[in-house]
Amino acid sequence: MPVDNSRLEGFYKLPVSERREMLAEIANLKKEHVEAWSSNGELDEDSADRMIEKVIGTYSLPIGVATNFIIDGDHYLIPFVLEEPSVVAAASNMAKRCLANGGFTSNNDDPIMIGQIQIVGCKNPEMAKTEILASKNELIERCNSVDPILVKFGGGCRDIEVRIIDTDSGPMVIVHILVDCRDAMGANAVNTMAETIEPTIEAISKGTVILRIISNLAVHRLARVSAIFTPEEMSESGDDEARGLEIIDGVVQAYHFAKADPYRATTHNKGIMNAISSVALACGQDWRAIESGAHSYATYKNPCPECNCSNCKTYGSLTKWEKNSEDNLVGSIELPMAVGLVGGAVRVHPAAQANVALIGVESADDLAKVIAASGLAQNLGALRALATVGIQAGHMKLHVRNMAVTAGAEDSEVDIVASRLRDSGARITQAAVIEALEQLRIE
Numbered sequence: 001m002p003v004d005n006s007r008l009e010g011f012y013k014l015p016v017s018e019r020r021e022m023l024a025e026i027a028n029l030k031k032e033h034v035e036a037w038s039s040n041g042e043l044d045e046d047s048a049d050r051m052i053e054k055v056i057g058t059y060s061l062p063i064g065v066a067t068n069f070i071i072d073g074d075h076y077l078i079p080f081v082l083e084e085p086s087v088v089a090a091a092s093n094m095a096k097r098c099l100a101n102g103g104f105t106s107n108n109d110d111p112i113m114i115g116q117i118q119i120v121g122c123k124n125p126e127m128a129k130t131e132i133l134a135s136k137n138e139l140i141e142r143c144n145s146v147d148p149i150l151v152k153f154g155g156g157c158r159d160i161e162v163r164i165i166d167t168d169s170g171p172m173v174i175v176h177i178l179v180d181c182r183d184a185m186g187a188n189a190v191n192t193m194a195e196t197i198e199p200t201i202e203a204i205s206k207g208t209v210i211l212r213i214i215s216n217l218a219v220h221r222l223a224r225v226s227a228i229f230t231p232e233e234m235s236e237s238g239d240d241e242a243r244g245l246e247i248i249d250g251v252v253q254a255y256h257f258a259k260a261d262p263y264r265a266t267t268h269n270k271g272i273m274n275a276i277s278s279v280a281l282a283c284g285q286d287w288r289a290i291e292s293g294a295h296s297y298a299t300y301k302n303p304c305p306e307c308n309c310s311n312c313k314t315y316g317s318l319t320k321w322e323k324n325s326e327d328n329l330v331g332s333i334e335l336p337m338a339v340g341l342v343g344g345a346v347r348v349h350p351a352a353q354a355n356v357a358l359i360g361v362e363s364a365d366d367l368a369k370v371i372a373a374s375g376l377a378q379n380l381g382a383l384r385a386l387a388t389v390g391i392q393a394g395h396m397k398l399h400v401r402n403m404a405v406t407a408g409a410e411d412s413e414v415d416i417v418a419s420r421l422r423d424s425g426a427r428i429t430q431a432a433v434i435e436a437l438e439q440l441r442i443e
């Protein structure tokens with residue numbers, strides 16, 4: 001279950017152990033979930049050794065919790081796993097700025113993944129295509145026969161599509177099996193089905209099957225989330241309409257820049273993935289699968305702005321930002337979101353289980369919308385900062401503690417050096433951090 005309230009005043013000021021206790025109470029978590037977050041309980045060596053090969057140890061990163069998220073009327077606390085300061089703070093800050101209109105709204109596709117079967121050596125590719133499509137029902141039935149559990153949970157192979165593509169090795173017939181994966185990410189389920197129907201496909205097509213593998217360009221499993229931000233909510237003070245309108249114009253222009261220019265779009269989408277990859281990692285997901293799908297989709301859906309023809313695509317923004325007739329800022333995100341609550345690491349990694357329990361989602365569809373909402377909020381955080389004071393002011397204020405450690409500060413010196421630099425209002429550079437540390441040691 002999602003929590004009753006995601007607006008945790010003063011949460012960031014608490015000591016780490018008290019934050020854990022507070023979340024345990026709010027989200028009604030088990031003792032083992034809370035223990036999994038503390039450094040001793042995360043992933044033991046035996047579990048790690050079972051997870052991959054040739055294990056020599058484990059590698060830790062911080063888990064931070066973004067607050068203020070309301071999605072489809074429910075409150076969510078969202079765990080991020082990453083090393084970069086200011087991401088969790090920015091996402092929480094932006095999530096708070098769309099509450100006047102009820103927070104985020106989702107509209108996801110069904111969880112349909114694509115499995116690809118590559119056929120080479122067909123004498124008549126068109127004929128092979130026709131024959132495969134004529135055998136669609138038999139092929140779907142064979143696919144479903146190998147995963148009765150998935151079928152029992154309401155999933156299974158739904159459709160078969162066939163494409164003919166030109167390649168450097170000549171024409172290839174490519175079969176797509178469309179599989180409803182329900183609460184699984186689906187790679188193993190889909191790959192098994194694709195391998196199962198190989199002999200039948202070869203017999204029908206009279207060609208040779210080579211690859212049988214899932215596609216991470218999951219265009220039938222799109223997560224879509226949108227939100228409305230009033231001018232007042234966009235202003236620094238929270239009630240300055242004129243200033244908010246200026247900021248909205250800046251955000252829209254920043255989006256237009258990303259839409260028109262792949263150099264900018266790449267960094268724009270990197271900011272989105274700061275949240276998406278971090279929440280996916282926190283929840284034991286295959287974040288590389290999500291990343292490859294996202295970046296591929298950023299080209300797949302984006303016509304080249306120069307000619308706008310249907311064939312010519314270029315890398316573009318995963319989000320869209322526009323001003324509506326009431327001068328509110330409307331943001332939306334759309335991207336493939338292959339996530340699961342069964343299979344993969346989610347059921348075996350103790351911290352991933354604790355993080356999923358904190359979010360309180362019970363379906364892969366709900367996890368997909370939470371991850372997409374975090375990406376939309378994060379994108380606005382970056383665009384709003386870029387369109388106003390610049391990205392460095394807020395980032396460096398939060399990064400300064402890491403800089404103090406790099407400069408050689410002891411534990412007792414880190415916060416003093418950081419707060420002196422923040423209070424000074426001067427530009428935060430490594431030289432300034434070293435100077436502040438030297439000054440502290442003289443005193």
Ligand code: NAD
Pocket residue numbers: 147149150153155181182183184185186187188189190214216286289340342343344345
């Ligand atoms: P899986 O095979 O471990 O679990 C899925 C199976 O769980 C289903 O086939 C079904 O039999 C069963 N199941 C039980 N309850 C279910 C429910 N409610 N909904 C759906 N299925 C249910 O996992 P998977 O999701 O098929 O595969 C995910 C793993 O595959 C990840 O670890 C991923 O890293 C890995 N992988 C990814 C790629 C890729 O993305 N290209 C390729 C290969 C492997």
